[in-house]
Amino acid sequence: MTTQQLIEQIKIKKSFLAVGLDVDLDKIPKHLLELEDPIFEFNKAIIDATHDLCVAYKPNTAFYEAYGIKGWMSLQKTINYINETYPDIFTIADAKRGDIGNTSSMYAKAFFEDLNFDSVTVAPYMGKDSVEPFLAFENKHTIMLALTSNEGAFDFQTLTVDGKELYKQVLETSKTWKNCENLMYVVGATKAEYFTEIRKIVPDSFLLVPGVGAQGGSLSEVCKYGMNANVGLLINSSRGIIYASNGTDFAEKARAEALKMQQEMEGIISLKF
């Protein structure tokens, strides 16, 4: 999917919500556990119930890898289902990859070619040659960690290196990389006060923003400081939506939570544009 197509979807749906598909077998409704592929059945129900309210789905691959080959097959069925049934939806493999160049190329093939995700998250720690193999794929997007939502973000990311905070160095340096137009960045919703500075460095880039809902970040604060002329934000909520209920009404309740977020987003968009 191109960035322009993503922007169009945001305008059509009046939403910039990314629903996180972080499936934990201990948290899903018990009746699903009797089915052959409970993870896929859970995802399918959530996707069918929320697809008109969101512009993206973000499975975190950890929640699939944890179940071995069966989990990976559930991930594959989930991405195929989204691509076949709702092809206008942007897909994010939250895998946080990155390695020496030839290894990164294989990671990129796995997520962009084999699984056919629109985007994958990567870590910047290994630098340019670990990220550029992902950027080489046309109409695919590489979402690099910049300033994460967790407390540990302050261990390294905000340290000053050569007179500048590390997360700012990461953003600035990444703009010099080949095919950097294919970059987006992860910035945590719990760090709303940093968005103004981040927008000075990457005014036009899309930011994937996890950390609302269960982690306590504020949607309105993020929008106040982080929105650009194309919205430029994908706000993720995982547990706050998919685990709204663990009963037979789980999909209905997930829809209700997604609708609350979409309506808040619609309100913000209508005020701003």
Ligand SMILES: O=c1ccn([C@@H]2O[C@H](COP(=O)(O)O)[C@@H](O)[C@H]2O)c(=O)[nH]1
């Ligand atoms: O800085 C980061 C980067 C990634 N995540 C991931 O996003 C979701 C958040 O889930 P919630 O249940 O809405 O808290 C999850 O997959 C994280 O691994 C993040 O939270 N922060």
